[in-house]
Amino acid sequence: MDLSYILNELGEDREQYFNAIAPPIVQTSNFKFNTVEDFRAALADEYKGNLYSRGFNPTIDILRKKLAALDGAEDALVFSSGIAAITVPVLALLKQGDEVVCVENPYSWTIKLFKDFLPKFGISTTFIDGTDLDQFKKAITNKTKLIYLESPNTFSFDVQDLAAVAALAKAKGILTMIDNSYCSPLYQQPIAYGIDLVAQSATKYLAGHSDVVAGVVTGKKELLEKIFNKEYLNIGAALAPQNAWLLLRGLRTLEIRLERISETADQVIAYLSKHPKIEQVLHPFNANNKDLALARKQMKKCGGLFSITLKNSTLEKIELFCNSLNHILMAVSWGGHESLVIPACAGISKADFDPQHKRHVLIRIYVGLENADYLIADLEQALGKL
């Protein structure tokens, strides 16, 4: 399907709402029925239509159609956060005694889901180095029901071979799920590689303006219907119509935002790669990525997220560098208009910080919509203080 059609028209039935170009925010909790028979049909199968906005809603429907089409999926469910779009399907698909194989060091709350939350229900997880296909083969048992991927990882940028993992899982009747937030559907299409469920934090590129928290999962209708009818409605992490509308607005510019962000990030990376105070730049398309060929095969582009390390890193140096940035803001999240920095050391107590540990010294940078020169000047003055 044409990307311009998806972003501008798909799902928008304008004659239903006064031919308005912008879709309405259908700010209602419930929907009325004219006959008991219609009411009974709606109560019997909520997946079919509008009954109550904890399930579906017309503003949400427009968004679901666009997000499903972007992923090349049959359907999409949207959530009030990215982590709900991960947690709810995982809870729906697993039961006591099941096992999960998960890549090591996924998103922080994904780690907590598999390490702390699921064991309460008798579900255990094996964490593996996902860059090595053999590790998947070794970790799978006859109790494995789900393989969970995050490719690329959003701090270390490790990638997994999506087609190979999907084929391995299919042969053993295991479901696969990926967190595709880093690439967005524009730069990576996991369903085309055989992955069953694709989750994203819509807070990031899809919304794109740092003003809404949301999540999405896409996949086969049959699988999503199962998730919807049980855990989705029971946990109640639906997106509010107002936030769905903000997402629809964000999607209008998804393609041009990502193009601009990728171009600027390339310029910033080129500058940092040559800087004498920078030890290395980590990025899926870097020459020093051992899986560069795989990353180039699976992904169109990288977008705005990468990490750097300083030469002879110390806690003091990392702090001085980050504290000295004037325009690149220190904050969690990414994917919005504003450039951001997160030093990994901010998440580690000072006593535990080890300058020899390769994850501890990472400084993650997100390039937003500012000019490259403006960002490079900010980095230049902060590096100059070291």
Ligand SMILES: *Cc1c(COP(=O)(O)O)cnc(C)c1O
């Ligand atoms: C932000 C993020 C999430 C969680 O999404 P929320 O919208 O914050 O709940 C999950 N995975 C990745 C890779 C993220 O960056």
